[in-house]
Amino acid sequence: MDDRFAFILPVMQVAFGIAAVLAGRWRVSSAGWWAGGFLASAAGFAMPALTFLMPEGGRAVLASGLFAAAFLCFGQAMGEHFGLRRSHISLRLGIAALSVMASAWGVMSDSLRLHLAASDAGCALLMAVPLLAARGRTRRSGDRALIVVSWVVVADAGLRAAAIRWLASGGLGEFATSPYAFVYQITGSLIGVAFAMAALASVMIGVLMRYRDWAICDPLTGLLNxxxxxxxxxxxxxxxxxxxxxxxxxxxxxxxxxxxxxxxxxxxxxxxxxxxxxxxxxxxxxxxxxxxxxxxxxxxxxxxxxxxxxxxxxxxxxxxxxxxxxxxxxxxxxxxxxxxxxxxxxxxxxxxxxxxxxxxxxxxxxxxxxxxxxxxxxxxxxxxxxxxxxxxxxxxxxxxxxxxxxx
Known part of the structure; x- marks a missing residue:
């Protein structure tokens, strides 16, 4: 993994998180969840470079937990956006817990493949569950773009998990020089930016729709004015x-x-x-x-x-x-x-x-x-x-x- 590139992904994710926080000032319910997801993701991407923070194994487990938390937030944000606030919350929490435990087991057994595959598979499932629940609820082009890019994120994480045999081997110390590290920083940059832009677009569409509703709806009854x-x-x-x-x-x-x-x-x-x-x-x-x-x-x-x-x-x-x-x-x-x-x-x-x-x-x-x-x-x-x-x-x-x- 290129050290000069190590902080680009975290900085981008922090920027998107701050943008979502600012968008939350317009009382869009999904904005806070998007912000939490981007900030947790930024911290997860930063873990490999923060060598002074804790030993390598601890940082690896913490990164898995942060990515699981990020995708839980992303799923909740989509649930808020599509009117599915509590959809499959128990299932998603269970997926996150199993993913983090399997990833931690990979760290304890010094298996880079198990650690990475468990984290990627968990993230893919955490995103896929709300996407399946949101079927038929996409009414605007911005919603459809968010769904498409989100499925690309699922495919990216799922394919990395499926191809882990060829992308990684050995122990945790082999991560920085593995093909996985190169693939993950490239796809994380390209797909991550597209996903963040689609998410922020959905937030801004929510803001615009809120102002439109204020203009054409009666606040007391909820009917049209x-x-x-x-x-x-x-x-x-x-x-x-x-x-x-x-x-x-x-x-x-x-x-x-x-x-x-x-x-x-x-x-x-x-x-x-x-x-x-x-x-x-x-x-x-x-x-x-x-x-x-x-x-x-x-x-x-x-x-x-x-x-x-x-x-x-x-x-x-x-x-x-x-x-x-x-x-x-x-x-x-x-x-x-x-x-x-x-x-x-x-x-x-x-x-x-x-x-x-x-x-x-x-x-x-x-x-x-x-x-x-x-x-x-x-x-x-x-x-x-x-x-x-x-x-x-x-x-x-x-x-x-x-x-x-x-x-």
């Missing part, structure tokens, strides 16, 4: 929107909740309505809090179902069914929060795109009009306003009674 609703709508095709329906909903007598229980409880009631909506959203539908206690739901295929319901088929349709389901669910959730003595309900207005419409604005206005009709009709109900002018609104009944039409 008005800007987020408009952005989500802009990404849908004209054909989909031409068959869409919208639901406007509002909490009834919400001021009374704040007056009797305080604004903190009022916020909890708003969040309960958001939870009820989110729990029943079908595929490709989305919802937004437009302000205060008012919410809007977009249903991509709701118009066809509404058209069938209003044509007298006896089925109210997808949008109306969803509104009624959310209405009942919300009432039950609030009852559990505030008790039976203080009932809190919500009203719903429903409409759909009419033939020839290309913008959702008109359907939103009709849904608002239907919402006002629901308020006038006594609240705690759903009203459907047809897209075609001249048709009466459909006032959906409560408790399974028959529907009534009114202008």
């Amino acid at each position: 008005r800007r987020g609703f408009d952005e989500a709508l802009a990404g849908r095709s004209a054909h989909e929107k031409s068959h869409a329906a919208v639901i406007a909903c509002d909490i009834d007598h919400f001021k009374a909740v704040n007056d009797q229980f305080g604004h903190h409880r009022g916020d909890e009631v708003i969040a309960l309505l958001a939870n009820a909506i989110d729990a029943h959203l079908p595929a490709r539908a989305f919802a937004a809090r437009f302000g205060g206690e008012e919410f809007v739901i977009y249903l991509p295929q709701g118009a066809l179902a509404l058209a069938g319901g209003l044509a007298g088929t006896g089925a109210v349709g997808t949008a109306a069914d969803l509104a009624e389901t959310v209405r009942r669910d919300f009432a039950q959730r609030v009852q559990r929060l505030l008790g039976r003595d203080f009932a809190v309900t919500a009203s719903f207005g429903i409409s759909a795109m009419s033939p020839g419409e290309v913008m959702l604005d008109a359907a939103l206005r009709r849904a608002d009009q239907a919402l006002y009709q629901a308020k006038s009709a006594g609240r705690n109900c759903c009203v459907v306003k047809p897209a075609l002018a001249g048709q009466p609104a459909l006032h959906l009944p409560r408790h399974g009674s028959s529907a009534t039409l009114h202008a």
